[in-house]
Amino acid sequence: MRKDDYKKHIDKISCTEEFRKRMEQQLTSESGGEYADSVSTVERAGRINYHRWAGIAASAVLLAGIGGIAVHSMNNVPDVPGSSLSDTTATTEAEIGVTTGDYKLEVSIDNYDFPTENIGTIPDEAADEIIKTLKEAVWEKTDTDIHFRNNREDIYEEYDENTPEEELGVLYVFNITCTGAEEFVYSIGFNGHSYLFYEGEEAYYFNGKETYFEIMDIVAATFIYREPETYSDPLSQKAAQLFYSNKDIIKPNAEQSTSEYCIYTGLSAGPYNILIDKTGLINVRYEGLHNEEKVLSYDSSPEFANDVAALMGVDFESEEPTEATTQPTDMTINGKLESLLDNPDFIENGNLSYHTGSGQFSSSYDIGKVGEVGGEEFIKLLANYEWVPAEDLDYMRSDFIMIGYNYGVISMGGASISVNNKGELYDHSEGVLYRAENVNIAELEQAYESAVISDNYTTIAYSLCTRGDDFTTLESDISIYYDPLDETGENKPVNCTGKMYYKNITNDATKDCYGDYYYILSDAESGYSGEMYKQGRYWAFIERENSIAKGFYGWERHFEDYRLFSREDYTLSGGYDNYDAINIDYDMLCQEALYTLMSRNDDYINVLDEELIIGQFSNSFKLEYNHIGENNEENIEYSEILEFKVTGMGELIYFSKSRHNLETGEITPYLTFRMCDGECIDMDGTGYAPILDNPDFAIPAASEELAKEFELINGT
Amino acid sequence: MDNSNISLYAFRKYGDMVLRAAYACCGCYAEAEDIAQDVFLQLHATPVEFEDDEHMKAWLLRVTINRCKNYRRSFRISRTQPIDEENSGMYSMDTTDIEVRELIFSLPPKYSAVIYLYYYEGYQIKEIGEILGKNPNTVNSLLQRGREKLRMELSEENKPTKRGSVRRT
Known part of the structure; x- marks a missing residue:
C-alpha cells in the first residue's frame, strides 16, 4: 500500500448528510438515553464464593456472546509462591487517583483465552465500592515486568517460543475504565497474586489474592449486562435476548462434558462457536493460546435448545454429529491412533491438512482425504512409536500436518492429531504435546511423500516443513500472477506458470538452514518469462525476454531486458504465500542495484549468460x-x-x-x-x-x- | 458553553476527523459511524472542559481509538467482512480503495491507530504517545510493526525507477 493511496482513501471518508442530521438532532437534545447512569442499590459482596461467581460468569459467556472469566480455570488457579516475588521494592500504597463519583466505570474482563470488552457496566455505588477496595488494599510495588496481554497475538509478538507459559502474562485481567476529566484504565490481573497496573504510570503493584476476588465479587453481584437492544444486528438482538431471558437456567456443566451431538448453531462471537444438542447441553468451542482446541460446557434445557434451533434454523434430527467417533477421554494417544485406523468412517472422511504460520498470518492447505492420500500408512508409522506426554510446553511451535475432520471451521474432535517437522505429536482435544524416542524424521517424511498424490505446492510445503536436505528433483507446477510496469509505465498484468524447484542450504558453521526456491516461469502466450530467486528472506525476480533461459537448469536463456522485484518474506518456514500483484512490491534499492548490476552494458549482459x-x-x-x-x-x-x-x-x-x-x-x-x-x-x-x-x-x-x-x- | 454546545461544536468541527480516525482503525464505514456516534454522544452526556481546540482534537482522537479497540471485540453473531460500501453509496471505490480498506480491516486497531495518526494526521511519535498515553518507544514499535504488517511503502519520495522495458514477441 502506498502512502498516497492510503491518504487518498481516507480522504474519501466523510459524514453523510443523513448522519450529520441525525447527530445534530441528538446533540441538541437533552442528555440521557443509553448513556445515562443507572442506579441501583448495592450490597457489598461477601467473601469469595467460587461457585457463585462461576455461575454468573458462565452466563456471561453466553449472554453477551463474549466471555467472562473462563469458568473451568477458576478451580485450577495456580498458587504462586510468595518467594517468586521476592524481588519487589519497598512497599508502597498505590495511589488510586480517582475522585469518587467523578467517573463511570465500564467493566471488561480479559484473559488470553477469553478476551472480552464492554460486556456491560456496573452502577456507581458498585464502582465506589471497587475504588474503595483498591484504595484500602496494600499494594507492593514490583519491578517485575508483568505483562497484561489481551490476546494471543500480543503474546506471540512480545515473547519467543521458549518463554514459559507462566511468564507470558497475567491469566485474568479485570479492566476498569474511568471516564471523566480524563479516561484511564486500571487493570487488575491475577496470576496467583493480584496485580494492579495503571495505564500511564507503567508501574506494577501486587498483593495477595483477596483484593482481586473481592472486586470480582462486587462485579458479580452488581453487573448490568449490555442490553440486547443495543446490538445493531437484528439477529444478534434476538439471540442476545434469547440468552438473556434464559440466563437463570444456563449453568456451567459440572463435568465439562462434550458431546458429539452438539451441533453448530451458527452463533458465534469472534472465535467462539456455540454448539448445542437437543437436551440443552451447550459446548462453546474456541482455540486456545497455542491453537489447541478448548471447550466450555453449559447446561440449559431442551426448551431452550429448541428455541435456539428455531431462531437459527437448525434441525437436530438432520444435522450430522460433529464428531464421528466418541473416544473415551482416558484413551492414550497411541490408542487414539490405533482407533483411527480401525474406523472406516475416519479413513473415508477424515482428512490431512498442512498448517503453517501463526496468528493472523497462519495458513492452512488441504492435502486430501486420509484414505485417498495414503494417510493410513502415515498414521501407522506414527502409531508405531511410544508417545509420551512432553513435560514442557504443550503446543506445536512449528508447521504441522493435521489429521482430523475438517468442517470448514477448524479441525476438531477427538480425531484431531498433528505431527510437526520435529517429530512431535499433538492431541488437539486434550491440548497435550507428545514426544517419542528415536523418531525417524526421514522415515516419516518418506512415508508421507510416497503416499501423497497431490502435485501442487502442498507437497513442496510439507517437504519444507520437514526440512528435507535436497529436493532439487522435487518440482511442482506453480502459477504466479504479477503486475509489472511496462515501458509506458502502465501495469500489464501477467499470469505465469512454470516449474519450481527447491534446494535446502545449510550453513555448516552456524547450522542455519535456508531454503532456496528457484522458479522458472513462462508465459506461453506472450513469451514472457523470468526467474525468481529466494535468498534468505528476500526474493529477487529477474524478468527475461522470451520463454527460454539457459544455464544451470538446462534452459536456453535469451534476454535483453530485466526487472528486479523484491519482497520481504516474513516466514522462514515452509509454506507459501499468495503471489499476486499486491505481494510483489518494488524495492527502490533493489531496482537501483539491478540497474547498476545489469546496466545497459553489453559486458554485463554477456555476464548474465554465465552462471550466477x-x-x-x-x-x-x-x-x-x-x-x-x-x-x-x-x-x-x-x-x-x-x-x-x-x-x-x-x-x-x-x-x-x-x-x-x-x-x-x-x-x-x-x-x-x-x-x-x-x-x-x-x-x-x-x-x-x-x-x-x-x-x-x-x-x-x-x-x-x-x-x-x-x-x-x-x-x- | 453548555453541554450541547460543546458536543455540537466538536461534531461540526471534528466530525469528519473522528469518522476518519474510526474508519482508519476498523476499516469498516458502518462501524466507524457507530463509533463516531458513540464518541460525540458520550461527550454530550458527559461534558469535558477543553483548554483549546487542539486539546479537544487530541481528546476526541484518544476516545475514538479506545472505542475502536473495544468495538472490534464486541459481540457479533457472525464475523463477516465489511459489506461492500460501494453498494451502500458511501463513496465511490476503485480497486485501490478496496485493497486499502481490506488492509486496514486486517490490521489490529493498535497498529492502524498509530499508522493513521502518523501518516494521515501528521503527528510526531512523541505527540502520538501523548495522545494515546503511551511511551514513545512503544509508539515507534507499533508504527514499525504496523508498517511491516501492511508492507506499506512509506518512503517520503519515490526515486525515479530504472526499469527495463518488456518486449513481447
Missing part, C-alpha cells in the same frame, strides 16, 4: 555505515550480510540484509556495494558506502575459479 553463483555468508561480519556524501547520517547500521554473488566478470557483489536507521527505527532492505582494494564502493550512486569493521574479513580474489569454489563451499 549464489553463496551465502551468515553472521560473518557487521558493517558500520558511514555516509560519505553531503548528508551525514550517523545513525545507520547494517545488519550482517547474508548473501553475495560473484559474477562471471569476477566482481563480488554484496547484498546486505537490511539498513537500519537507529533513530527512526526504519528498516529498508538491500544495499549493493562492491569491494575493491579493501574498500566498499558505492554502486547505486547514492553516495553511501559501508565501512567494514571486521578486520578478519578477507576479500577474496574474484575469479571464475573462485566463484566455483564458493559454490562448492556453499556458504562457508
